Amino acid sequence: MGKCKVGIIGTGFGAKVHAPMFNFHEGFEVVAISSVARGNVEEVKQISGVENVYTNWRLMLEQEQLDLLVVASAVHLHKEMVVAAFEKGIHVLCEKPMALDIDESFDMMIAKNNAGKFGLINHEFRFVPARLKVKEVMDSRNLGEILHIRYECSFANYSSLQSKSRGWLGQTETGGGMLGAIGSHMIDTLHWWTDSRFAEVFANLPIHVPTYKDKNGNIEQYTSDDAFQVIGTLDNGATITMELVTAANQTKDTYRLEIYGSNGTLVMLNDNQVYYSSENSPLVEIELLSDLTAPSDMPAIAARYYNGFQRMLDALHHTLSTGTKHPNLSDFEDGLDTQKVLDTIRLSAKEGRKYKVN
Numbered sequence: 001m002g003k004c005k006v007g008i009i010g011t012g013f014g015a016k017v018h019a020p021m022f023n024f025h026e027g028f029e030v031v032a033i034s035s036v037a038r039g040n041v042e043e044v045k046q047i048s049g050v051e052n053v054y055t056n057w058r059l060m061l062e063q064e065q066l067d068l069l070v071v072a073s074a075v076h077l078h079k080e081m082v083v084a085a086f087e088k089g090i091h092v093l094c095e096k097p098m099a100l101d102i103d104e105s106f107d108m109m110i111a112k113n114n115a116g117k118f119g120l121i122n123h124e125f126r127f128v129p130a131r132l133k134v135k136e137v138m139d140s141r142n143l144g145e146i147l148h149i150r151y152e153c154s155f156a157n158y159s160s161l162q163s164k165s166r167g168w169l170g171q172t173e174t175g176g177g178m179l180g181a182i183g184s185h186m187i188d189t190l191h192w193w194t195d196s197r198f199a200e201v202f203a204n205l206p207i208h209v210p211t212y213k214d215k216n217g218n219i220e221q222y223t224s225d226d227a228f229q230v231i232g233t234l235d236n237g238a239t240i241t242m243e244l245v246t247a248a249n250q251t252k253d254t255y256r257l258e259i260y261g262s263n264g265t266l267v268m269l270n271d272n273q274v275y276y277s278s279e280n281s282p283l284v285e286i287e288l289l290s291d292l293t294a295p296s297d298m299p300a301i302a303a304r305y306y307n308g309f310q311r312m313l314d315a316l317h318h319t320l321s322t323g324t325k326h327p328n329l330s331d332f333e334d335g336l337d338t339q340k341v342l343d344t345i346r347l348s349a350k351e352g353r354k355y356k357v358n
Contacts, residue, residue, distance in 0.1 A: 004320055007066040008033040008050075009057045009081055013095070014072030015048035020302040021309045022070070023049060024295055027317035034060040036073050047299075057081065066090050067320065070122075074168045075175020079104040086115035091320060093120045097184040097342060098335035100175050105339040109332050118319060119332035123188045125271070126328055127311035129289040131189060133274045134257065134266060135328075137286075138193045142278070143261025146194060146238040150258040151186055153244045154251040161209040161226060161247055170212075170222040177224030179205060179342060182244050187338045188330055193259075196236040198341045200356045204229045205349040208247035230345055 006022050008014045008030060015033060022028040034054035035044060041053045054060040061069070061084060069085040071078055071094045078099050085092050092112070098121060099105045112119035125131060137143065168174040169181060191197055205225035212220040226247060232240040245251075257268040267275040267283060275283040292310050294303035302309075315326035325331060344357045 003027060003029045004067045004317060005065060006030045006068045006070060007060055007064055007090075008048075008070040008072060009036065009060075010070075010072030010095075011035045011039055011044045011048070012072070014070060015044055015050075016299065017302045017305055017309070018070050018072055019048035019050050020299050021305065021313065024298055024302075025310065025313045025317070027321075028068075028313065031066070032060050032064045036077060058084065061085065061088050061090070068093060071095060072122075075180060076100050076168075076173065078175075079108055082108045082119070083111040086111040086117055086119075089115060089117065091118045091120075093122055093316065094332075094335070095122050096188070096335070096338075097175070097180040098332065098339050102336070102339050102343050105332075105336045109336060112332055118325065119335075120316065120319075120325075121188070121330040121332065121335040121338075122312075123185060123330040123334075124305060124308045124312040125185050126189060126192060126308070126330060127315070128271050128308040129291065130268050130271045130274050131193075131308075132328070133286055133288050134259075134268055135193055137266055137274075137276060138195075138259070142264060143259060143266060144263030146234075146236060146259060146261050148239045148260045149190065149194075149234075149241075150256075151190065151240070151242045152256045153182060153186065153254065154248050155244075155246045155254065156248045156251045157246040158209070158249050162212070165212050165214070165220055166222060166224075166226075170220065170224055172223040177205070177226075178244055178246055179225055179228045179345060183228055183230075183242070183345070184338055184342060186242055186244075187341050188334060190234075190240070190242070191334065191337055192328075192330070194234060194236065194238065196234040196238070197337055198240070198344075198357045199233050199235040200354055201230055201232040201341065201345050201348050202354040203231070203345040203348040205346065208245075225349075228345070228349075 022030050032052040033050045034057040044053045068091045071081045169176040206227050227245050230242040259266040265277040274286045277283045294306035319326050348355045
């Protein structure tokens with residue numbers, strides 16, 4: 001196929017990251033972008049670099065001949081937009097998490113299957129060289145039986161949580177919360193790395209900063225988590241601890257992954273270093289694929305994602321061109337498995353007890 005014609009819904013992350021990333025890739029052309037609610041069209045043009053801006057996403061689907069729709073809206077809007085795209089016979093790349101809950105995810109799966117189109121989830125972090133190396137080592141089985149995995153993430157965002165509104169990310173009813181924003185990435189990669197799935201979880205979903213006060217004294221009450229702690233077990237028997245904290249003033253390791261097997265240990269730090277130890281030998285750093293350098297004229301916010309996103313777009317273009325999904329792409333089946341875990345974590349945190357993931 002020639003250039004894949006792309007439409008984007010969402011003028012936040014969609015305009016700032018998706019639009020330039022797709023347009024800087026030789027296999028794609030962003031032909032239109034739409035806001036969800038009426039926005040400043042000229043501002044969207046400037047941010048996204050796309051001249052054809054809609055304020056009604058349904059009108060965009062009706063008037064544009066698209067090969068792929070990118071859904072980069074708030075989570076509670078995903079289902080409606082995804083189903084509408086499949087009804088038009090368009091492939092879909094949906095931002096994570098897939099949906100509000102498992103029922104919506106099933107409806108999206110049914111629409112995909114009826115359309116016979118690709119439904120993919122934007123887990124671009126799978127394609128970061130460090131995570132690709134973890135996958136390579138895990139697939140080699142050199143670690144032996146996986147006994148325990150510790151996966152931790154921390155962001156020094158305490159001052160930001162107090163000084164900036166979280167918007168829809170702060171509200172449960174719109175699909176907000178860091179479990180969905182970051183936990184979905186972590187769950188997806190754990191499933192992908194291990195070729196296994198969460199079998200049971202026991203979880204806590206705190207809100208360390210529950211309110212935000214603007215300069216006029218208006219108070220915004222948050223209902224969605226800004227951190228999580230999860231203890232779990234995979235269906236291969238490995239135990240898991242997974243956690244995130246965002247209410248930190250300072251932090252050293254943004255991401256830290258430790259995988260303990262019967263024959264060795266694997267450690268990943270900050271998504272850019274991987275260390276391996278066979279049995280009781282010292283940890284040795286493993287060489288990774290070279291980082292990709294973003295074009296000098298790419299907007300800075302998009303360039304931050306280039307290393308993984310560009311590789312993901314290569315895999316996406318190959319998938320759409322050949323009709324065969326690239327093995328490292330996350331699809332709706334993966335999204336459904338992740339959604340089951342997200343729903344079960346929320347239930348566990350609410351009820352205060354361990355639950356099996358069904």
